[in-house]
Amino acid sequence: MQMKKSSLCVALVAALGVMTCAQATAGTPWKTTATHAHELAATATAADLADASTPVHIEVVMKLQNRSTLDDFIAASHNPNSAAYHTKLSASDTVAMFSPSAAQVQAVVDHLSKAGFSHITVAPNRMLISADGNAGAAQTAFATRLIKAHDAEGRDAYANIDDAKVPAELADSVLSVVGLQTVSHAHTMLKPADRVGTNATTGVTGHNPTTFPTIYNAGSTPTASTITVGIISDGDMTQPLKDLTSFTTANGLPAVNTQVVVVGTPGTDTSGTPEWDLDSQDIVGMSGGVAKLMFYAANSLSNSALTAAYNQAVSDNQARVINVSLGECETSAHSDGSMAADDQIFALGVSQGQTFSVSTGDSGSNECSKAPRGTTPSYPASSPYVVAVSGTTLTTGTGNSWAGETLWSKAGGSPSTVEPKPSWQTQGGGTTRDVADVAMDADPNSGSIIIVNGSNAQYGGTSLAAPLFAATWARMLAGHSTLGFAAPHLYQVATNSYHDITSGSNGGETATTGWDYASGFGSTIVTNLNSNL
Known part of the structure; x- marks a missing residue:
């Protein structure tokens, strides 16, 4: 399997001209997100690599702040013995208490822009950052390669064959990157x-x-x-x-x-x-x-x-x-x-x-x-x-x-x-x-x-x-x-x-x-x- 990954790395660098495979290895200051390699990684070959220009739309998902406090509140709001029983938060409450900071969001926006993504928009509650890019930009931003594939209906699709990673300084902010595969969907x-x-x-x-x-x-x-x-x-x-x-x-x-x-x-x-x-x-x-x-x-x-x-x-x-x-x-x-x-x-x-x-x-x-x-x-x-x-x-x-x-x-x-x-x-x-x-x-x-x-x-x-x-x-x-x-x-x-x-x-x-x-x-x-x- 390691040889297969190495050959894919060589092919990627030659074909796409993007970041070297060494930049995404375990010894570098990148951290893995909750987005993992698609199951197709086990059978992927260099010939399966998606073109660098393959369009990709992503949602970078930010981590909730004070998650334990949110869970405690949810439990209390359904506990008849709690003073918070039947209490509901407003949308502005949830943003103030649990959304990432504007600075955290801006750091991710800057990272996406530098990697080549465009049409970058931030959700009102700052939990999602939407962006359009391509396979090359995804490789640069998240140290993951995409391969060509098809979904269950036979439509053209793509899938990431590496875990999605972010630079260490963003690891406390980014939860996952949704959109790096379109093979599996609802x-x-x-x-x-x-x-x-x-x-x-x-x-x-x-x-x-x-x-x-x-x-x-x-x-x-x-x-x-x-x-x-x-x-x-x-x-x-x-x-x-x-x-x-x-x-x-x-x-x-x-x-x-x-x-x-x-x-x-x-x-x-x-x-x-x-x-x-x-x-x-x-x-x-x-x-x-x-x-x-x-x-x-x-x-x-x-x-x-x-x-x-x-x-x-x-x-x-x-x-x-x-x-x-x-x-x-x-x-x-x-x-x-x-x-x-x-x-x-x-x-x-x-x-x-x-x-x-x-x-x-x-x-x-x-x-x-x-x-x-x-x-x-x-x-x-x-x-x-x-x-x-x-x-x-x-x-x-x-x-x-x-x-x-x-x-x-x-x-x-x-x-x-x-x-x-x-x-x-x-x-x-x-x-x-x-x-x-x-x-x-x-x-x-x-x-x-x-x-x-x-x-x-x-x-x-x-x-x-x-x-x-x-x-x-x-x-x-x-x-x-x-x-x-x-x-x-x-x-x-x-x-x-x-x-x-x-x-x-x-x-x-x-x-x-x-x-x-x-x-x-x-x-x-x-x-x-x-x-x-």
């Missing part, structure tokens, strides 16, 4: 039904989003009309907004107050339209209406773009609930530094009282590969700072009454391999985060009938489950203004807050009586949850 978690309104005679059929409050017994629980809800999305939101208007018009609902927040360069992708339709229409239907629906539109589903979108939602601190119907293998997110980056962003959100509702995935117990079967969850569902929402097959009776739920066989749920167990998670075993927390309808055959590109279509997947929970928690916030991050409360309420899911398997985990990895506590009974909080 994907949507929706599945189409075979046809609209399937299997009506069995009670497993499609549902208009407006019927979910009846199915999950919202009763007289307040609507979310005073709560702003966010959706992490990507690309062009023109069609999802049109479809949302068609949905509200068709169902006699008031027009939704919407806002699109473009994060970074505006994206043109429209392939995610069904996903954003599913998210938005089911949030509106299940919530009974929201004060505002904010689409945080990244320009792609790359890890760097999504990290920027998460940070924008937290920095804005307008949406009290943010839906994320996305995920990837947590091993990949851990390796490239995006897990470290996103976790501290989510932690800031928790301190502000925000809740990210995240799909657990549609690949069963193992998000990371199809075979052999394993138990590795999806990220960011496995983050200790989000609510992980698994999926069920829903059966209904007369008048959209709830008749039963079993675990949807493709629903994600399994113990994390790397994330620590949060203090509030009182179920499960071991020392790592257990996924899932709750579950909602996800089977495409019992899924949601929405409007996509102007026509009816039926979709499921945990991309349905997450917005159903997001809307449910928005209703809880409307009725209980002091509530913040949902997860600790979900573990403290009486068990009659849930429909316990007791049957079904996702390949590695099985639904059983009480909490389980596959379905968490089960689906919410909205009126009971509301009265038990």
